[in-house]
Amino acid sequence: MSSAIGANIRRAREQRGWSQARLAREVCRAAQVQGDPVGRQEVSRWETGKRTPREWLPFIAAAFGVPVESLKTPEEPAGPPLPPLADFLPDDDPLAPLSAREGRRIGIGQVDDLQKRVHGLRLADDVLAGGDLIRPALRELRSAVKLYREGTHTDEVGRQLLRQIGELAQIAGWIASDAGQHEEAERIYRLGISAARQAEDHTLAGNLAGSLAYQMSNTGREAEGLTLAQAAFRDSEAEAPPKARALYLDRVAWAHTKAGGTENGQLAMRALGEAGQALSQDSEGTESPAYLYWVDAGELRVMESRVYTELHRPLRAVPLLREVLSEYDATHTREMALYLSWLAVALADANEPEEAAAVAERVIVMSADVASERIADRVRVILRRLQDYLDVPEVAALLADRESA
CATH class of the missing domain: 1.10.260.40 (lambda repressor-like DNA-binding domains)
Known part of the structure; x- marks a missing residue:
């Protein structure tokens, strides 16, 4: 029962x-x-x-x-996990071409225009939150799918268009997830996986599947998240450049961490080590997709520090987070607030409640006008963690302010 x-x-x-x-x-x-x-x-x-x-x-x-x-009331039991990426394609695939297309001719120029809009949306996400971007992101995605289905184009232009739809789905899914619209995000990610696979871009398919796995791991579907993160890495490993492999391994590490348990903790640390090794193989002569511009050693340190925090190893987490935050672009308010939220929890774990309260207050102030469900959830995590230190004046004052707000 x-x-x-x-x-x-x-x-x-x-x-x-x-x-x-x-x-x-x-x-x-x-x-x-x-x-x-x-x-x-x-x-x-x-x-x-x-x-x-x-x-x-x-x-x-x-x-x-x-x-x-x-x-x-019991319902029919769910089937077993389906690790191959093909099993994550959407039903009634909206990317299936129409049987008789009579729309306008689509050339490489329209693909280039779409590519610029996708990149612009990605850059906007660096400084704006999901709640601010969800409407334009969904509008762009609908327009791109309509362009593909209702236009006519050569096979090569079609592949390029599918690739851009896949990239657009990745950033739109991320935006929807940040806005707290997880079901919508999952539909978008599955659409993107379909587009990337039809375009035969396995690296992009892995990025989309890894993004969906990350959402699953963070929304109570840890077992599914781990299965999909591993599938994303496995299915794209052969073709993925070093920077992409590092990102996929980062997501595998996080999925192991969220799955919990000693063994998963050890596997998470191993995946982090392999991610660092993969990134070290990247060089100026290695061509990586433009959408991986943000993957660097600093991002790997962020994930490492988050894993240490989740595993309750604050002596490792706190120095890493301080190092990352000292170098981070302050204009990226959402990410700065998120990283500070991990620092606040790690400080509480390190029995430094006064400093944890100070960092928590900074997170709250920074996130006041940021329409991100991720940050809202992290604020709640911090406040719950600080409940253990109600006898500390700084903590008591912070919690009292929140109750009266």
Whole structure:
């Protein structure tokens, strides 16, 4: 029964595009309790069947707005994980060409124009959040798919157009995920995987699949995230340049970390080491796709520090985060706030609550006008972590300010 309840809770949560942290918050609100007695980890235990939410079940149902019995009724069991990337293609693929196309002729010029718009959207994402960019991103993606399906073009132009649709889907999916629209992001990523595979661009397909795996790992689908991250690396490894392999291994490391357990922690550290080795093979003579411009040694240090934080190894995490933050572009507000949020948690783990509270306050101030669900969730993570230090004046003052805000 507990596995059926867990599957139903997860299904209802994902249908609403909620994170596990969001569900925990809604349950506490429905129960009219304070202090966050239910957190993301507890929701994860419910969904995996490790714990049955007996007394919480009526409040879970209330949060979803459904009858309690609907959460108890078993549904057909889900099939086993499907590791090949082909299994992640969308149903009723909207990229299937029309049987008789009579639209305008599409040439390489239109492909070049689309490429510039995709790159412009990617650069905009460096300084703006998902909530600000989701509408233009979806508009661009719809227009690009329509251009491909309704226009006529040579096979080569078609491949180039599919490649740009794949790149556009990657950044649009990332934007949708940042805006908290996880179901929409998943549909976009699957569309992009289809486009990249039809264009026979396995490196791009791996990037899209890795992006989807990253979202899964961060939204309570850790087992699926790990399966897909490994598939993304495996299916594209032979053709991927060193910078791409480093990125895919970074995502494998994160997926192992989120999956939890000693063995996964060890595998995460191994993947981080392999990512560093892959990046060291990159050189000026190695051609990497333009969309990987941001992958460098600094980004690998960020992931390494996050893994250390998640594994509760603050003595390794804090120095790395300080180093990265000292070099980071302050105009990239969202990423700066995210990295600072990891530093705040690592400082709390290091028993430095005063400094953790100071960093947390900085995150809160920076994120006030940033429309990013990622940052909002990280703020909640920090505040829950600081609950262990309520007797510290700086922490008590910060939490009191948040309650009165």
